[in-house]
Amino acid sequence: MATSPRGVVDHSALKVNQTGIVAIVLVAFIGSAFFEPALVLIPLLAVVLLLGTFAPQLALFKQLYFKVLKPRGIVRPRVVQDRPEPHNFAQGLGGVFLLVSSAFLLPLPVVGLALALLVAVLAFINLAFGYCVGCQIYFQLGRAGFIKATPGTTGTV
Amino acid sequence: MATQLWALAAASAVVLAAAGLELWRSRHARARAVGLTATTTAGDIEPYILYFTGENCSVCRTHQEPALAKLAGVRIDKVDAIAERELADRFHVYTLPTTVVMSGEGKSLNVNYGYAPATKLERQLADARGANLRVSATA
Numbered sequence: 001m002a003t004s005p006r007g008v009v010d011h012s013a014l015k016v017n018q019t020g021i022v023a024i025v026l027v028a029f030i031g032s033a034f035f036e037p038a039l040v041l042i043p044l045l046a047v048v049l050l051l052g053t054f055a056p057q058l059a060l061f062k063q064l065y066f067k068v069l070k071p072r073g074i075v076r077p078r079v080v081q082d083r084p085e086p087h088n089f090a091q092g093l094g095g096v097f098l099l100v101s102s103a104f105l106l107p108l109p110v111v112g113l114a115l116a117l118l119v120a121v122l123a124f125i126n127l128a129f130g131y132c133v134g135c136q137i138y139f140q141l142g143r144a145g146f147i148k149a150t151p152g153t154t155g156t157v
Numbered sequence: 158m159a160t161q162l163w164a165l166a167a168a169s170a171v172v173l174a175a176a177g178l179e180l181w182r183s184r185h186a187r188a189r190a191v192g193l194t195a196t197t198t199a200g201d202i203e204p205y206i207l208y209f210t211g212e213n214c215s216v217c218r219t220h221q222e223p224a225l226a227k228l229a230g231v232r233i234d235k236v237d238a239i240a241e242r243e244l245a246d247r248f249h250v251y252t253l254p255t256t257v258v259m260s261g262e263g264k265s266l267n268v269n270y271g272y273a274p275a276t277k278l279e280r281q282l283a284d285a286r287g288a289n290l291r292v293s294a295t296a
């Protein structure tokens with residue numbers, strides 16, 4: 001199979017990140033039914049995702065994986081030839097959605113919670129089925145010329 | 158609690174609408190892409206696969222390429238959907254990966270938008286071989 005030069009991505013780190021997103025949103029969603037301040041987890045998660053997008057060393061869940069889960073053998077690494085940009089874009093998009101969700105939490109909590117749930121659903125789809133909606137949006141933006149996408153190889157596999 | 162239930166209902170409605178839209182889009186694109194032709198090597202009679210991928214496609218690397226590797230002896234033409242945009246547009250490639258099962262004559266028989274498992278591709282290739290045999294028997 002033909003391969004082109006590209007980076008590698010540890011998909012276990014991505015899975016831990018997605019698990020973290022789903023878990024935090026669910027805790028905020030269910031928790032807020034009994035203890036409203038639990039909603040503060042949503043803006044916090046937005047900040048964590050956005051910080052992690054621009055400064056990977058601040059990506060909380062990935063750091064948890066690299067510093068704790070991987071060294072202790074709790075989660076095994078799964079390194080795949082891949083590019084990190086679409087995944088970072090997807091994470092940033094999730095962060096932006098959660099930021100918008102946070103803005104709605106006080107004036108229109110239904111909208112705010114619904115947006116946060118959508119982020120959790122998309123993270124779960126990626127976690128369970130490997131389908132990354134943010135990466136597809138990245139592809140479409142690349143096709144439209146909004147993002148500079150490096151052409152890959154063309155030939156016989 | 159009512160807020161949470163309304164939020165759940167709103168999010169479910171959006172997810173269902175998105176799923177319906179995706180289903181409609183893939184069916185619409187498939188209906189327009191099946192039957193199209195692509196250049197083929199003269200003398201080829203075996204069906205082959207056009208595999209649309211891209212440098213940024215993770216599912217291609219983690220799922221689609223291992224599935225394609227299971228198809229022993231099948232010609233797979235790898236196409237970068239961004240570099241070869243004209244060909245990708247012709248087959249209405251709106252998502253990656255996309256696999257197109259082509260007849261030996263270079264006519265598209267099945268289009269799979271999104272990940273297609275090896276079993277599905279094998280079935281489509283078997284159908285394509287069957288169609289080839291029927292064509293040669295009646296010729």
